[in-house]
Amino acid sequence: MYVVLAAFFGHWYLSLFCQTFFLHRYSAHKMFTMNKFWEKFFYALTYISQGSSYLSPRAYAILHRMHHAFSDTEKDPHSPHHTENVFTMMWKTKDLYNAVLNRKVKVEARFERDYPYWEKLEKLGDSWISRLGWGILYSLFYIFAFIYLDMHWAFFLLLPIHYLMGPVHGAIVNWSGHKYGYQNFDNKDESKNSLVFDLLMMGELFQNNHHKLPNRVNFGTKWFEFDPTYPVIKFLSWTKIIKMKESKVGVEVPKPKEASPTHLF
Ligand SMILES: [Zn+2]
Numbered sequence: 001m002y003v004v005l006a007a008f009f010g011h012w013y014l015s016l017f018c019q020t021f022f023l024h025r026y027s028a029h030k031m032f033t034m035n036k037f038w039e040k041f042f043y044a045l046t047y048i049s050q051g052s053s054y055l056s057p058r059a060y061a062i063l064h065r066m067h068h069a070f071s072d073t074e075k076d077p078h079s080p081h082h083t084e085n086v087f088t089m090m091w092k093t094k095d096l097y098n099a100v101l102n103r104k105v106k107v108e109a110r111f112e113r114d115y116p117y118w119e120k121l122e123k124l125g126d127s128w129i130s131r132l133g134w135g136i137l138y139s140l141f142y143i144f145a146f147i148y149l150d151m152h153w154a155f156f157l158l159l160p161i162h163y164l165m166g167p168v169h170g171a172i173v174n175w176s177g178h179k180y181g182y183q184n185f186d187n188k189d190e191s192k193n194s195l196v197f198d199l200l201m202m203g204e205l206f207q208n209n210h211h212k213l214p215n216r217v218n219f220g221t222k223w224f225e226f227d228p229t230y231p232v233i234k235f236l237s238w239t240k241i242i243k244m245k246e247s248k249v250g251v252e253v254p255k256p257k258e259a260s261p262t263h264l265f
């Protein structure tokens with residue numbers, strides 16, 4: 001059982017780290033720089049960790065930049081305030097994602113620029129053979145654990161989360177982060193901070209802070225808000241694997257009208 005739990009949480013957090021660190025903060029926002037070697041390293045790590053649900057840095061960056069530009073309006077690719085439920089929101093996002101990925105929709109020039117692109121890995125990551133192969137691998141692991149490690153059958157219910165890891169993370173952040181929680185800033189949208197210690201989504205649930213300060217590396221802005229990815233980024237900067245952009249490190253937090261959250265849940 002412990003092996004299965006370790007595999008589940010290992011997959012959850014490695015995939016989540018790649019999403020917040022590489023797809024979101026690097027590919028979409030360019031909060032820091034890294035050389036070509038490390039870019040390929042984290043690109044490959046994103047492919048390995050997301051596996052069957054691999055998300056392209058280009059398509060992710062474009063959709064995410066649109067989300068910031070049109071937050072909680074009709075043109076937002078995934079606003080919970082313009083869809084009936086979390087599944088219709090995921091479906092709508094998937095359609096736009098595929099259209100952008102396959103260049104079937106015209107993208108504004110301000111979104112279509114400055115993102116990492118590795119053609120071979122893009123083709124591999126989006127191929128059926130790769131998606132199916134990873135899915136079979138996850139299933140075989142659970143079957144192995146069921147037969148040889150005495151795993152309870154109920155753990156099979158975790159398999160769909162493995163298959164859809166990337167979109168599941170996206171759905172939690174996009175739904176909860178624009179629906180539940182408190183606001184530090186008035187961003188003229190519905191963005192919320194859902195948790196004060198965001199151990200669940202590694203900082204992604206500080207949507208209200210992040211929409212106010214989209215280039216700030218630390219998503220926590222109050223002393224009690226903890227963004228677990230920030231210390232990792234500081235460590236990677238200290239080891240010189242990444243380089244912080246001077247202009248983005250010291251982005252000051254504007255004084256919000258309220259000194260403390262307006263409401264908690
Ligand atoms: Zn948002």
Ligand SMILES: [Zn+2]
Nearest residue numbers: 029064210214
């Ligand atoms: Zn963002």
